[in-house]
Amino acid sequence: MDIMWRFRRLDPGRIGGALRLLLDTREVGRVTIVRCKGRIVAGSESESLRAHVAWLLRDRRSIVLHLGDVGFIDSSGLGTMVRTLTSTRQARGDLKLCDVPEHVRKVLEMSHLTKLFDTHESEEKAVAAFYLPGARAETPVPTSRSVLCLDRNATCSPTCANSCAAPDTTSTPPATCATL
Numbered sequence: 001m002d003i004m005w006r007f008r009r010l011d012p013g014r015i016g017g018a019l020r021l022l023l024d025t026r027e028v029g030r031v032t033i034v035r036c037k038g039r040i041v042a043g044s045e046s047e048s049l050r051a052h053v054a055w056l057l058r059d060r061r062s063i064v065l066h067l068g069d070v071g072f073i074d075s076s077g078l079g080t081m082v083r084t085l086t087s088t089r090q091a092r093g094d095l096k097l098c099d100v101p102e103h104v105r106k107v108l109e110m111s112h113l114t115k116l117f118d119t120h121e122s123e124e125k126a127v128a129a130f131y132l133p134g135a136r137a138e139t140p141v142p143t144s145r146s147v148l149c150l151d152r153n154a155t156c157s158p159t160c161a162n163s164c165a166a167p168d169t170t171s172t173p174p175a176t177c178a179t180l
Helices: 004-008 044-056 077-092 102-110 123-130
Strands: 022-029 031-040 060-073 094-099 118-120 147-149 178-180
Touching: 004 044, 022 044, 022 178, 031 077, 044 147, 044 178, 060 123, 077 094, 094 123, 118 123, 123 178
Parallel strands: 031 060, 060 094, 094 118
Antiparallel strands: 022 031, 147 178
16 A cells, blocks of 8 residues: 555656646747647647647748657657658758757667757757758748739730730729739
């Protein structure tokens, strides 16, 4: 009975119990910092990290994962981090790690992933790395439809849907011809 009492007093995240992953997001300039607290493991924890970063990628491209409060990471968590990095780079952005605990750093080293991730000692250094010359620039994310504007003196294409295809010498064609 005494042994069970001792185990109940231990942190449930350290003995395999449920310690969900909490994600706290904030902006520093054009950089988004995601502070991870808990475990990055198979299941809802990995899925929540993947989904959160995918949601951020709708309109952000510079992301820092702050891992200082991550108590444990398994192979599924590593896979999620690699997929998250890949998704970010496919969106023409970049993802950096900061404040990586020693136990997570060892897992990254054993998995030969230290060369894949740009890792920094602190949030400040990770954020500053996005502003260095040669860093991946944040690509603007389109938020609405594009509009093609033509010079008022130009003639429209015969296939234009805005009824400006037939040039009229008495009036000028509209400045906005087509919505893309």
